[in-house]
Amino acid sequence: MPRHDVLVIGAGLAGQRAALAAAEQGVSVAIVSKVHPVRSHSNAAQGGINAALNPEDSWESHAFDTVKGSDYLGDQDAIAIMCREAPEEILHLEHLGVPFHRNEEGKLGTRAFGGASQARTYYVADITGQAIMHVLYEQLMKHSDSVDRYEEYFTTSLALDDGGNCCGAVLRNVRDGSMELFEAKNVILATGGNGQAWQPTTNALICTGDGIAQAYRVGAPLMDMEMIQYHPTTLAGKGFLITEGARGEGAHLLNANGERFMEKYAPNKMELASRDVVSRAEQTEIDEGRGFPDGTVALDITVVPKKRIHEALREIVLVGRDFAGVDITREPIHIKPGNHYTMGGIKTDSDGATEIPGLYAAGECACVSVHGGNRLGANSLLDTLIFGRRAGVHAANRTKQVEVGRPSKATLADEEALIGSIVGRERGSGRRVSEIRKELGQTMDRFVSVFRDDEGIKQAQEIVARLKQEAETAYIDDRGSIFNQDVLGALELGYMLDNAECACVGALERTESRGAQYRTDFPERNDDEWLRHIELRQNGDGPQTDYSPVTITEWQPMERTY
Amino acid sequence: MAEAETSTAVSENGAAAAPVAETEQYTLKVRRFSPESGQGPYWQEFDVELDPTLSVLDALLQFKDREDGSLSVRCSCRAAICGSCGVKINGQSTLACLTQIGEAHEFANRAAGTSGSPDAPKEAVAESSPALTSGSEPIVVEPMGNMPVIKDLVTDMESTHWKKMRRVTPWLLDDGDPPERERIVPPDSMVDITQTIACIQCGACVSSCLSMEADPDFIGPAALAKAYRFVGDPRDVESKERLYDLAQDPHGIYDCTHCFSCIDACPKGVAPMDQIMRLRRLAGEQEIVDRNNGHNHEAAFVKIIEKKGTLDESLLLQESYAPGVKGKLIPKPSAIKGLLGSIPTAVRGIRSGKMRSLPKLIPGVHHKLPGDSQEHVKRIFAHAEEHRTELNLYITGEEDELAEPDEDKTSPPEASREPKENQ
Numbered sequence: 003m004p005r006h007d008v009l010v011i012g013a014g015l016a017g018q019r020a021a022l023a024a025a026e027q028g029v030s031v032a033i034v035s036k037v038h039p040v041r042s043h044s045n046a047a048q049g050g051i052n053a054a055l056n057p058e059d060s061w062e063s064h065a066f067d068t069v070k071g072s073d074y075l076g077d078q079d080a081i082a083i084m085c086r087e088a089p090e091e092i093l094h095l096e097h098l099g100v101p102f103h104r105n106e107e108g109k110l111g112t113r114a115f116g117g118a119s120q121a122r123t124y125y126v127a128d129i130t131g132q133a134i135m136h137v138l139y140e141q142l143m144k145h146s147d148s149v150d151r152y153e154e155y156f157t158t159s160l161a162l163d164d165g166g167n168c169c170g171a172v173l174r175n176v177r178d179g180s181m182e183l184f185e186a187k188n189v190i191l192a193t194g195g196n197g198q199a200w201q202p203t204t205n206a207l208i209c210t211g212d213g214i215a216q217a218y219r220v221g222a223p224l225m226d227m228e229m230i231q232y233h234p235t236t237l238a239g240k241g242f243l244i245t246e247g248a249r250g251e252g253a254h255l256l257n258a259n260g261e262r263f264m265e266k267y268a269p270n271k272m273e274l275a276s277r278d279v280v281s282r283a284e285q286t287e288i289d290e291g292r293g294f295p296d297g298t299v300a301l302d303i304t305v306v307p308k309k310r311i312h313e314a315l316r317e318i319v320l321v322g323r324d325f326a327g328v329d330i331t332r333e334p335i336h337i338k339p340g341n342h343y344t345m346g347g348i349k350t351d352s353d354g355a356t357e358i359p360g361l362y363a364a365g366e367c368a369c370v371s372v373h374g375g376n377r378l379g380a381n382s383l384l385d386t387l388i389f390g391r392r393a394g395v396h397a398a399n400r401t402k403q404v405e406v407g408r409p410s411k412a413t414l415a416d417e418e419a420l421i422g423s424i425v426g427r428e429r430g431s432g433r434r435v436s437e438i439r440k441e442l443g444q445t446m447d448r449f450v451s452v453f454r455d456d457e458g459i460k461q462a463q464e465i466v467a468r469l470k471q472e473a474e475t476a477y478i479d480d481r482g483s484i485f486n487q488d489v490l491g492a493l494e495l496g497y498m499l500d501n502a503e504c505a506c507v508g509a510l511e512r513t514e515s516r517g518a519q520y521r522t523d524f525p526e527r528n529d530d531e532w533l534r535h536i537e538l539r540q541n542g543d544g545p546q547t548d549y550s551p552v553t554i555t556e557w558q559p560m561e562r563t564y
Numbered sequence: 565m566a567e568a569e570t571s572t573a574v575s576e577n578g579a580a581a582a583p584v585a586e587t588e589q590y591t592l593k594v595r596r597f598s599p600e601s602g603q604g605p606y607w608q609e610f611d612v613e614l615d616p617t618l619s620v621l622d623a624l625l626q627f628k629d630r631e632d633g634s635l636s637v638r639c640s641c642r643a644a645i646c647g648s649c650g651v652k653i654n655g656q657s658t659l660a661c662l663t664q665i666g667e668a669h670e671f672a673n674r675a676a677g678t679s680g681s682p683d684a685p686k687e688a689v690a691e692s693s694p695a696l697t698s699g700s701e702p703i704v705v706e707p708m709g710n711m712p713v714i715k716d717l718v719t720d721m722e723s724t725h726w727k728k729m730r731r732v733t734p735w736l737l738d739d740g741d742p743p744e745r746e747r748i749v750p751p752d753s754m755v756d757i758t759q760t761i762a763c764i765q766c767g768a769c770v771s772s773c774l775s776m777e778a779d780p781d782f783i784g785p786a787a788l789a790k791a792y793r794f795v796g797d798p799r800d801v802e803s804k805e806r807l808y809d810l811a812q813d814p815h816g817i818y819d820c821t822h823c824f825s826c827i828d829a830c831p832k833g834v835a836p837m838d839q840i841m842r843l844r845r846l847a848g849e850q851e852i853v854d855r856n857n858g859h860n861h862e863a864a865f866v867k868i869i870e871k872k873g874t875l876d877e878s879l880l881l882q883e884s885y886a887p888g889v890k891g892k893l894i895p896k897p898s899a900i901k902g903l904l905g906s907i908p909t910a911v912r913g914i915r916s917g918k919m920r921s922l923p924k925l926i927p928g929v930h931h932k933l934p935g936d937s938q939e940h941v942k943r944i945f946a947h948a949e950e951h952r953t954e955l956n957l958y959i960t961g962e963e964d965e966l967a968e969p970d971e972d973k974t975s976p977p978e979a980s981r982e983p984k985e986n987q
Contacts, residue, residue, distance in 0.1 A: 037638075038721070040765050041646045096746045099736030099799060101758055104751035111751075126758060132645065133761050140735040153722070177714060206640040242643045313755060316762075320832075321643065324662055327617065436629035480634035482600045485715040488633035 006032040006150070007401040008394070009186035011157050011171060011213060014042035015131065015383060016365025016390035017192030018138040020354075023394030024190075025148040029401050032184065034152040034173060036208065036490070039139050043194050043206045044386065047131025048245035048317055050113060050123035051383040053088035059120045061085040062556075068381060069557045071117040071276050072374025073517035074533065075226065077553040080352045080370045084381075084388045091387050092124055100137045101126055103314075113314070114250040117276040117378040117564070128245050128317040131383055156490050157212065158417045160189060160220050160361065163407025168220070168361035170409040172417040176490070179483025181421070183414040187406045188360050188397035191217060192390060195344035195366040196501035198494075200451070201443025202241030203341035204233055213367040215497035217348045218504070222356040223537040223548070225369040226346035227501070228508030229518050231377055232452050234280035236340030238298045242325055244318055244337055246379040249273040251314055253303040255284065256334060257292040263299070268564035275564035278376040278518050281339035285452045288338065300334035339452050343382065344501075345373040345518065346508065349537060354393025360406060364393040371535065374552075375517015424492045425481055432475035435492050442469055442495075446502055450509050455523045463506045470499045507545050508536045529559050587613045590669050592623055593702035594635070596716050605713070609702055616666025620705060621649050623665050624717075636716040644831050647764030650771060651717050652706040657771035657829040660717075665703065673699035708771035710780070725767045728787040732810070736794060737802040749798045760793040763834045769826035781815040785826035785836030788817060792839035795846060804850055811847045811854035818844070818858025857902055860884050873941045876930035877919070881906055 008024040010017045013035035021033040035042065054064040065085040069076055096102055096110065102124050105111035115123040126133035142149055154176040161170040161183065170185040193213030197205025218224050234255075235244040249255070255273050257263045267283035268275035275283075284299050293299050303311060303318070311319060311331050322330040348363040350356050350370055356363055365386040372385055442465075449462035473495050480488035514528035515521050533552050538545035590612055597605035610631065612623040621639055628635045638648040642661045649660040654672050676699065711719040769785040776782045783791075791810055794800045810816040817840055826836040848859050864883035868876050885906075886892055886899040895903075913919035923929050932938065 037640060037646075037648065041638075041640050041648050043641070043646070045645050045764070046641060046643075093742075093744075093746055097738070097742035099738075099794075099797065101754040101761055101797065102746070104749060104754050106751060108748040108751055110746050126761065127755075129645075129758075129762055132764065133758075136761065136763075136765075137736075143730055144735040206646060207642065208640045240642070317645070324644065434629070434633075436633070440629075478633050480636075482598060482634065482715075484598070484600055485636045485718050486634075487636055491633070 003183050003185055004032060004150070004152075005185040006030045007186065008032075008188045008190065008397045009034065009171060009184055010190045010192060010394070011035075012042070012192035012194060012365070012367070013039035013151075013153075014044035014192060014194055014365060014386065015047075015135055015138065016044075016368075016386035016393075017042075017190070018135065018142060019387050019390035020190045020192055020362075020364055020394035020397075021149050022138065022141055022145065023391040024398040025145055027395060027398035029398040030150075031148065031398075032150040032152060032186070033142070034155040034157060034171075034184070036154065036156040036176065036212070038153045039142065039151070040136060041208070042135065043209050044135045044383070045132045046204065046206065046243060047383050048128040048243065049115060049247035049250065050125030050130045050380045051092065051134070051387075052115065052118065052122050052378070052380040053092045053124060053384065054085060054120070054122055055089040055092055055110065055124070056112070056120070056122065059122050061088065063119055064088065064122060066557055067118050068372065068378055069374075070560075070562055071376055071378040071381075072372075073278070073376055073527065073562060074529070074554075074557075074559040075229070075371065075374030075516060075535070075552060077371050077374075078555040078557060079553045081372050082555065083352050083392075084372050084384060087388050088384055091384070091391070095134055095137065095387075098137050098141060100134050103127070113247060114274060115379045116246050116249065116274045116280070117271070118274075118380075123247075123250065123380040125247065125314075127313065128247050128315050134383065134387075156493075157193075157216065158421070158493060159413065160216050161409035161413045162220055162358070163409065165359075165407055166221075167359045167404075167406050169406045172414050174421070174490070176485060176487075179486060181414060181418050183409055183411065185409055187401045187404065188362060190354065190362040190364060190393050190397055191348065191367055192363070192365045192386075193367045195347075196498060196505075197341050197344065198439075199442055199498040199502045199505075200230070200341035200446045201440065202236070202239065202447065203443075204236050204241055204243040205341065210494035210498050211344070211367070211501035212494065212497045213363065214344075214347055215500040217356060217358070217361065217363060217367075218500055218538070218540050220358060220361070221540060222358050222361060222363075223349045223539045224347060224504050224545075225349040225535050225537050225550075226371060226374070226508065227504040227538060228450075228512055228536065229345035229373070229375050230341060230450065230505060231277060231343035231345055231518050232281040232339040233342035234277055234284055234339055235301050235337040236342070237321070237326055238296050238336055238338050240325060241340045242321055243340075243342070244301060244321065244335065245315070246277070248301060248303050248306070248315055248318055250379075251303075251306045251310060253301055253306055255280070256300045256302055257287045258294050258299070259292060261292075263287050263292070271564035276376050276562075277342075277379065278520070279564055281452050282520060284337075284339055293338075294336055296336060298336035298338045301337045302334040303330045304332060304334065341447060341451070343373075343377055345369070345371070345375065345377050346505075349535075350389075350393075352389070352392065353396035354389050355396065360400070360404070362393040362397050364390040375519060421489055421493075424478060424489050425486075427475065427477040429477050429479065431477050433472050435473075435476045435478055435488070435495050438469050438472055438476055439491075439495050439498070442466065442498060442502060445469075446505070450502075450505055453520050453522050454509055455521060456510065459506055459510045463503070463510070466499060466502050466506060470503070473499060504538050504545050507538060507547065511536050511547055527562075533559060587615055588666070589613050590623060590665055591700065591702040592620075592627070593704045594624070594717070595706040596635070597707075597713055598634075598715055612665075614665060616669075617664055619661045620651075620653055620663045620665055620668055620703065621660035623703075624660060624705070636718045638718055645764060647766035650708050650719075650766040650768045652704075652708060652771065654704050657708060657768040657825075659766055659768065659831045660705070662831050668703045669701075672701040672703050676701040708767055710770055710773060710776045711767065719767070721767055725765070725770050725784075725786060728770075728784050729765070729790060731783055732787045732791040732794075733806070734787075734790050734794075736797065737800050739801050747799050753796065753798050757793050757796045760789045760796070760834055760839055762832045763789055763793075764832055766831065768829040768831060769834075769836045772825040772829035774823045774825055775819055775821050779815060779819060782819045783810070783813065783815055785820070785840065788820070788843060789834050789836040789839040792843055795843060803846075807843065807847045807850055808852050810843060811852045811858065812856070814856055816856075817847065818854065818856045818861070857884060860887060863887065870942060870945050872930060873933035873938050874930075876924075878925050878927045878930060881910070
C-alpha cells in the first residue's frame, strides 16, 4: 500500500503546482492522475494569466476587476490573496522557464483581456496553459526523487478514518486494472471542472467532475454549483474554444447584419466586457433573429494585423483551419456561447482546506470563491497556481502536526465490489452508459445554460433524477482489466450526475440574476436576499441546502456596467 | 440588457443551431488487440455514419458509444491540444481528432486506386480527384509505431517516448540564482522557442521516425525538439554542454537521416527535423568535434554538392574522414580508422543493392552538370549563406504567405540564430 504525507489527485496546473509546493516543504508526495499529466485540461487555457506586475498597475485594481467580474459573489479576502500573490507567481514561472511573451525591451509583455481595466494578461502565444503545464511537468521530472508520479491511475473514491479525517483514496491502475488503497495524511483534490455534464462544451472528455462528486460523497459541502460559465466564443456544434485573446487583440463580434452589436450591451468595454455579459448579448442577438441560420454570430479576427495573428493567435488559426474550414486571417468565423467553466465546486478556505480534515481542493474543482458568479478570463490559470501552491504548502505543514488513522480495507473491498458489479451487468439489461451521458449533456445545455427559468430547471431536475436511476443498471461492453475505459466511463457518469443534480438545485434555489446565473423569471440582481453563497451537502438521497455570507472587505456591491 | 425570451424558446433555437450537415457512411478497419484474450492482434471492420467534416476520432467514439465500448483509444480534448489520440491512419502517423473522416476516406480510396498501398504520400489527399472519392475503401486505423501496444490503439509511451524525453535533461538549467524580476531576454528568442514549446507530446513523430525503426535507441524527433527548446533558450546556461552531449551520443543528433517523416507527421508545426538540424548547426558553429564524425560527414555533403551539383559518392567517405588536400596526403590515424571502419557498411550497401552503380565509387567518373548549371548551384549556396531564414510558424506564418509583401516587415529572428548574443 503506497503511503505518503500528501496525495495529490489530478495533475493539471493546480495539482502539479500543489505537488511541487508540498515537496519543497520536505514531506513525501505522490501525484496521481487518470490521464498522463500533460494531457490534463489546463492545456486548453489559451489566452494567458493575469497579474498586476506592471508598476502602473496595482493588485487592488486587479482585485476590484475580479470582484466586479464575479458580480460581487466572490469572497474579497480570497480575491485579495490571489491578486496580491499573482506577480510573484508569474516571476516564479518565468524563472522555471516559461517562455512568456516579451516586449521590445525583453521584459514581460501583456495583452488586454475581458473585464480588466488594464492590460495585465501575461501569455505564451495562445498556448499559455500548455506552456506553463509542460514547464511544471519538467519540474516534476526534475524532482522525481521527491514526488512520486502515478500516471494513468483513476481515483474511484476517497477514504476517511474513524474520526472523519481524510486518510487516502482508492485508485485503479488503468493499465492493468489493479485496485489499490493509497494511504495519505492529506489529500489534495485538483481534478478540474464538470463541463462534460453539458453538451456541447469546450471541456475535454476527462472533465467529468470526479473530485467534486467524490468530496460531496464523503460529506464535504459544495458551493455555488449553479454558476456555470458559458464562454462567448465557441465553435457551433463541436464546442471548441476560440480564445478571448482574439478579442483582446481587437477582434470584433458581428451579427448577421454585420452590426457590431456589443455597442448596445456594453458601450464602453464592447467585446471585452465580462464573459457572462458578452454571452448573454450574443444569445439575445441569436434568439431575436439577428444571428446566422446555424444559430451563431460572427467573430471577425481579420481586423487584427496578420503578423500579430500568426505570432499571438496561432492556435486559433489551426482550430479555424482544421475544425471549421475557415481561414481566420481572411474571413470571420461563426461562434456561439458554450459551456466552459465551473465557478462553483468544493468549498474551501484560502488555504484550500475543506470542511473535512485532511481534505483539500484547488483549481477548478474548488470554490474558494474567487470567481463568484463569473470568472474573468485569464484568472483561472492564476487560481490554479496560487491556490494549488497554498494547498500544497498548508497540507505539507499539517502532516507535521497531525496523527491520522489508517484507511479501512473495507473501502477498497467496497470499490472492488462496485466495479465488479458494473462489469457484471448483463448486456441489454438497461441503457448504454453513453446514451445516458448524451441525454444528460443535452438536458443541461438546454435548461441550465445562458438563460434559465423555474420551469426549465425543474424539467432538468426530473430528467437528471431519472437518469440517476437508469445509471444504476446501465451496462458496459468491456469485461477486461487492461485499459478498460468502459468501466471508468460508468463511474464518470455517476460523478457527472451528482454534479448536474447540484447545479440544478443551486440554479433553482437562487431566484435572482447574478453573473452566469440569469433567470428570465427573476431578471434582476437581488443583493438583499442573494448576496450569499449556496452550499450543498449530501444528505441521504439529495443535496441539503445551506447558505453562507459573502466576505466583503473593501468593495461594496455596485451596479455592474461595462 | 435586452430581455430574453423564455429559456425553452432559447434552447429550441439552440437545438436548431446544431449542425444539420448530411451524414455519410464510412468503413473503418481498425487494428484490435487485447492481451487478455490470449489471441494475437486482428483487424476489425465496421461502419460508422457521420458528417464528413467530423474526425476519425469522432468515428471511433461513435462505434465505441453505439456498438462496442471495449475499443480502447486514448482521447481527451478532441481539438489537437492534449496529444492523447496519436494513431496511424492509412499508414500516416497523426492525431485521430485532427483527421477529417471525409479526407481520410478520399485518401484511402486514392491510395487503393494508385499504389494499392495506404502508404502513399500525404499530398495525395489534396490532389485526389472527385472520381476516386466514391470508392469504398476502408479507412485503416492502427496504433502508433515504434512503441509497444498495450491494448487496441493504446500504446506504451512511457517506455519509449517519455524515456527518451527524460534522456535530454528536459528542464531549464539556470545559473541557480534567479533575479528579483524576470530575466531580460531578446523578445524573438521566446517566440523562437515557442515553436518547440508547442509540442503536445503526442508521439506522432516518434511513431513515424524511420531512423528509430533502424535504431530503437535513437533519441528521436520529439526529445531532440525538446532539447532545442533549452538550447535555444537564452536563460539556459548549459546549452553548450547539451550540444556536446547530443553530438557525442551515437544515438543523438547525427542519427537523424533527414527523411522529413516527423515534419509530415507533426500536428502542431513543431517540425522536429528542423530543430535537429538547428542543433547540428549550432554544434558545428561551436566547433564541437563529435566522435560520430557527424559534423564532418554533413560538411562533406555540402562541399561536394557545392562543387559538383550532385553527390559524388567516390569522394564522400574520404571527405568525411579526411577533408581537404592535406587530409588526403597525410590522413590522421583516426581518419584511416574511420575509413576502414566504413568498409563493412559500404559492402552491405553494395550487397543490398542500395549502392547500385559500382563505377560511381571510382574517383573522377562522376558526371558534371551540363552547361553553367554548376554556377547556378554555387549561386544558390551563396544566396543561402546570405539569407539564413529560420522558418518559424510563430513568426512567419504559413510558407505560402511569405511571399506577401505585408509579411516582410519582420525580419527573421536574429535571436534564433544567436540566442545568446543579447544576454
